[in-house]
Amino acid sequence: MSNASQTPYAIETRGMSRRFDQSLAVDQLDLKIPRGTIYGFLGPNGCGKSTSIRMLTGLLAPSAGEINVLGYQLPAQAELLRPKIGYMTQKFSLYDNLRVDENLDFVARIYGLTRQQRQQRCAELLALYELIPYRQQLAGSLSGGQKQRLALAAATLHNPELLFLDEPTSAVDPENRREFWEHLFDLCQQGTTILVSTHYMDEAERCHGLAILEKGVKRADGSPQALMADMGARVMEISGENLRYLKQQLIAQPEVVSAAQLGTRLRVLVKNSVPEPQRWLQNHAPGSLIEEVRGSLEDVFVVVTGGRNVG
Amino acid sequence: MWVRKNWLAVFSRVGAIVFKELKQLSRDRMTFGMIVMIPMMQLLLFGYAINTDVRHLPVGLINLSQSSQSRDLVAALEASGAVRFKQVYASKAEAEKAITLGESKAVLYIPADFPQRLFSHPNYPGNNNRAAWSHSDPQQPIAQWMVDGSDTMVAASIKALRNFPLAEITGQAYQANPAVLEVVQYFNPEQRSAVNVVPGLLAIILTMTMIMFTAAAIVREREQGNMEFLINTPVQPMELMFGKIVPYVLVGLIQVSIILGIGHVIFHVPVRGGLLTLFAAALLFIFASLTVGMVISTLVKTQLQAMQMTVFILMPSILLSGFMFPYEAMPAPAQYIAEVLPATHFMRLVRGIVLRDASLTGQTFDMVWLLVFTLLGLMFASLRFKKRLD
Numbered sequence: 001m002s003n004a005s006q007t008p009y010a011i012e013t014r015g016m017s018r019r020f021d022q023s024l025a026v027d028q029l030d031l032k033i034p035r036g037t038i039y040g041f042l043g044p045n046g047c048g049k050s051t052s053i054r055m056l057t058g059l060l061a062p063s064a065g066e067i068n069v070l071g072y073q074l075p076a077q078a079e080l081l082r083p084k085i086g087y088m089t090q091k092f093s094l095y096d097n098l099r100v101d102e103n104l105d106f107v108a109r110i111y112g113l114t115r116q117q118r119q120q121r122c123a124e125l126l127a128l129y130e131l132i133p134y135r136q137q138l139a140g141s142l143s144g145g146q147k148q149r150l151a152l153a154a155a156t157l158h159n160p161e162l163l164f165l166d167e168p169t170s171a172v173d174p175e176n177r178r179e180f181w182e183h184l185f186d187l188c189q190q191g192t193t194i195l196v197s198t199h200y201m202d203e204a205e206r207c208h209g210l211a212i213l214e215k216g217v218k219r220a221d222g223s224p225q226a227l228m229a230d231m232g233a234r235v236m237e238i239s240g241e242n243l244r245y246l247k248q249q250l251i252a253q254p255e256v257v258s259a260a261q262l263g264t265r266l267r268v269l270v271k272n273s274v275p276e277p278q279r280w281l282q283n284h285a286p287g288s289l290i291e292e293v294r295g296s297l298e299d300v301f302v303v304v305t306g307g308r309n310v311g
Numbered sequence: 312m313w314v315r316k317n318w319l320a321v322f323s324r325v326g327a328i329v330f331k332e333l334k335q336l337s338r339d340r341m342t343f344g345m346i347v348m349i350p351m352m353q354l355l356l357f358g359y360a361i362n363t364d365v366r367h368l369p370v371g372l373i374n375l376s377q378s379s380q381s382r383d384l385v386a387a388l389e390a391s392g393a394v395r396f397k398q399v400y401a402s403k404a405e406a407e408k409a410i411t412l413g414e415s416k417a418v419l420y421i422p423a424d425f426p427q428r429l430f431s432h433p434n435y436p437g438n439n440n441r442a443a444w445s446h447s448d449p450q451q452p453i454a455q456w457m458v459d460g461s462d463t464m465v466a467a468s469i470k471a472l473r474n475f476p477l478a479e480i481t482g483q484a485y486q487a488n489p490a491v492l493e494v495v496q497y498f499n500p501e502q503r504s505a506v507n508v509v510p511g512l513l514a515i516i517l518t519m520t521m522i523m524f525t526a527a528a529i530v531r532e533r534e535q536g537n538m539e540f541l542i543n544t545p546v547q548p549m550e551l552m553f554g555k556i557v558p559y560v561l562v563g564l565i566q567v568s569i570i571l572g573i574g575h576v577i578f579h580v581p582v583r584g585g586l587l588t589l590f591a592a593a594l595l596f597i598f599a600s601l602t603v604g605m606v607i608s609t610l611v612k613t614q615l616q617a618m619q620m621t622v623f624i625l626m627p628s629i630l631l632s633g634f635m636f637p638y639e640a641m642p643a644p645a646q647y648i649a650e651v652l653p654a655t656h657f658m659r660l661v662r663g664i665v666l667r668d669a670s671l672t673g674q675t676f677d678m679v680w681l682l683v684f685t686l687l688g689l690m691f692a693s694l695r696f697k698k699r700l701d
Binding site (some may be wrong): 054057058059060061075078079082083085087089091092093094095096097098102106107109110111112113138154 | 317319320323324326327330331334335338339535536537538539540541542543544545546698699700
């Protein structure tokens with residue numbers, strides 16, 4: 001049959017596009033996401049992350065392009081794909097007026113687990129995601145982090161091969177975010193492919209592979225390290241006087257991608273076309289202390305989106 | 312990969328939905344209270360308020376005669392229980408103004424020559440040469456009713472007083488005119504409205520609550536964001552629809568019991584056709600109404616729209632189903648519309664069973680219609696419901 005478990009990719013798309021009325025939410029997206037990896041969609045709000053995920057889960061039909069997920073053609077074979085994927089929506093989508101354990105039990109019944117399987121799996125998940133103290137509580141009364149763990153438990157209850165997470169940590173504090181990622185790495189270790197969308201740079205940096213989206217277009221993709229290595233610009237930091245004035249001067253230069261103030265320093269991205277950026281900058285900012293620093297994912301993001309998204 | 316049609320899995324999924332709906336319902340105290348309170352309140356309210364036999368209608372009086380005979384007429388009319396004289400007017404002009412202002416619905420005008428008119432009236436006891444008399448002289452009524460004809464119900468009950476027996480006034484033995492057509496009341500011999508209204512209310516209350524509950528059912532999950540998760544699971548549209556209907560069937564049966572119980576205890580409405588027959592018919596109607604709600608749920612985008620659609624169905628169900636006005640008296644186009652509504656068919660079934668001891672086999676058409684309606688509605692709703700967001 002059409003299930004090609006042999007292909008190395010969990011997700012493969014060619015020219016995936018989606019139009020809403022006049023606007024193009026996703027434009028010609030080509031993806032190749034290897035099995036067993038954590039892949040990230042990085043981009044600002046409204047860049048087409050959620051729309052892309054909905055097309056990849058079969059919830060939205062693409063306006064154009066081909067989609068192959070776990071060997072199934074979408075949207076035609078969406079129903080066959082459903083038992084193999086888990087989906088954690090951006091907004092909490094379990095029932096607020098059911099208890100934690102009732103929610104999990106409901107999901108288990110929906111996936112057709114037997115009574116014994118149900119009890120075992122629910123107990124397992126409650127323990128794994130530290131929800132045992134709250135199991136009698138209504139889901140609506142949980143905190144952001146607890147809700148998120150419950151949602152992850154529900155999305156992974158049937159041991160899906162592929163897990164979609166749409167901005168899973170947007171309502172969670174940094175401490176919980178770190179723990180959440182530990183859970184994701186555990187799942188990945190067990191062979192689950194994970195596609196996660198985020199607008200946090202530190203989260204994106206944890207992914208094995210990454211696509212930077214802006215206005216529905218893929219601006220760059222690759223591993224975070226590779227993206228940082230070939231970003232086409234060098235990162236310089238200037239300390240000194242009159243940084244506000246200096247910034248105005250520098251961003252007027254065509255060689256400068258962006259300049260952003262970080263406290264007492266000015267972080268400047270200089271295009272690779274400038275052979276010696278340190279000396280070049282020294283001419284523009286005499287008397288300042290200038291040093292080259294390691295590029296971050298945020299710098300990559302600024303470069304590939306042409307500096308439009310960072311002041 | 313081939314997904315096996317596993318009936319156990321189907322059962323498990325439907326069960327999950329049913330179980331979840333019941334849990335949610337039991338948490339929602341307001342809704343839970345309404346299930347019981349709506350039928351109780353409405354039955355008590357309408358059972359007492361809706362009364363088509365007009366009794367003790369307040370009316371006005373112009374008495375220009377002031378004779379003992381005229382006072383006898385007033386007393387006799389009041390004694391009949393039909394009217395009650397509340398206002399006295401001096402002149403016709405004054406009475407006309409009162410009717411225009413809505414102060415009185417009807418006014419009795421007794422002319423000054425009332426005694427003469429009375430004694431010369433052919434129906435007056437002692438006037439034996441009726442036929443000859445009435446040919447020689449144009450018949451003169453003894454008094455006149457001035458009626459606000461805009462209220463047809465009031466006008467009709469006053470009209471019924473046209474042939475008020477004169478023997479009542481004179482206190483002599485009443486000699487009934489031989490009737491041209493004899494009327495025999497087979498059912499509801501006391502002519503009580505409640506006997507007709509209570510079974511009708513069963514249909515109206517069920518229409519309202521059943522459609523409302525399910526009309527909101529799917530939209531609510533969409534509005535609260537649950538649907539995005541749910542449609543990503545293997546649950547099938549038909550399973551979802553069915554699972555959402557089943558808990559409300561129970562709710563419907565509870566309501567039927569409440570209405571019939573109160574109807575029997577307080578309004579003495581009989582159930583001649585047997586409870587089992589009645590519950591079978593009610594079950595069919597509950598399914599049909601829940602299906603209407605499901606169809607609405609797949610058509611609308613918000614819970615507010617669902618409510619508006621519910622009212623859109625409820626209004627003709629009240630006005631055209633035969634609850635308010637006799638189905639047979641409506642013009643043909645209205646009858647066609649009424650024929651589509653499940654309430655019309657249930658109204659016939661329930662009145663037949665409750666009041667006339669009609670068996671279900673005699674009303675096969677209405678039963679089959681409700682069944683077909685349910686099946687078509689469920690199919691339509693399942694086809695309309697897509698496991699997609701676009």
